[in-house]
Amino acid sequence: MRNLVFALTCVLGLCVLSVVSALAQGGQAAYVGSSTCEGCHAKEYETFTKHSRKAKSDKSVKLMARKLTPEEIKECYRCHTTGYGQPGGFESFEKTPDLGHLGCESCHGPGSAHVDSGGAKDKILGKGRLNLKHCEKCHNDPRVVNFRYKPRLYSGGH
Numbered sequence: 057m058r059n060l061v062f063a064l065t066c067v068l069g070l071c072v073l074s075v076v077s078a079l080a081q082g083g084q085a086a087y088v089g090s091s092t093c094e095g096c097h098a099k100e101y102e103t104f105t106k107h108s109r110k111a112k113s114d115k116s117v118k119l120m121a122r123k124l125t126p127e128e129i130k131e132c133y134r135c136h137t138t139g140y141g142q143p144g145g146f147e148s149f150e151k152t153p154d155l156g157h158l159g160c161e162s163c164h165g166p167g168s169a170h171v172d173s174g175g176a177k178d179k180i181l182g183k184g185r186l187n188l189k190h191c192e193k194c195h196n197d198p199r200v201v202n203f204r205y206k207p208r209l210y211s212g213g214h
Contacts, residue, residue, distance in 0.1 A: 085169035085179070086144040087161050089154030096175055101160075110158035113137070114149065117156075135194035138162045163190060 090111075094101040105111045113136040121129050130140075138155040139145020144166065146155035161167050163186065170180035181190065 084143060085166035087139045087142075087155055088167045088171055090138075090157075090159035090161070091154060092167060092171060093160045097160075104160065108158075110162070112157060114157040118149070139166065142166075 090101065090104070117129070117132050117136045120132060124132070133140040133146060136158060137146035138157065138159040138161050140155075146152050149156045155161075163181065165181045167180060170176060173179050
């Protein structure tokens with residue numbers, strides 16, 4: 057009987073720790089990487105990886121890195137990797153290689169809640185929930201003032 061009580065106490069303790077940990081993290085979704093999206097969104101994933109320059113943004117960042125200071129390259133990471141500066145986002149090409157390019161979650165947000173829910177549409181920024189404010193996080197400089205996100209959203213990358 058004591059063993060059963062001890063085991064139940066341990067399980068209850070782990071449950072409490074899990075809830076406290078989730079609350080401490082704000083219950084935020086985590087980045088899962090674009091390859092995770094492929095399972096349910098195979099057509100979009102294939103189109104994105106074959107035709108979008110974003111899917112290959114790590115190549116240009118790595119090429120430019122040789123010519124930039126560490127501080128300058130960090131500015132590139134903000135818009136040319138997935139989740140840089142965010143909890144669980146890109147850290148380095150060695151530590152988080154799956155986030156080293158502009159992936160699905162760069163526009164759609166961290167995907168773990170969407171994946172864990174079995175694909176609930178309210179757990180991710182889908183086409184109907186994206187707006188220009190999301191794009192302007194990176195596309196805000198004078199040379200892209202006329203950035204037209206809708207035509208790009210519905211062509212090339214998707």
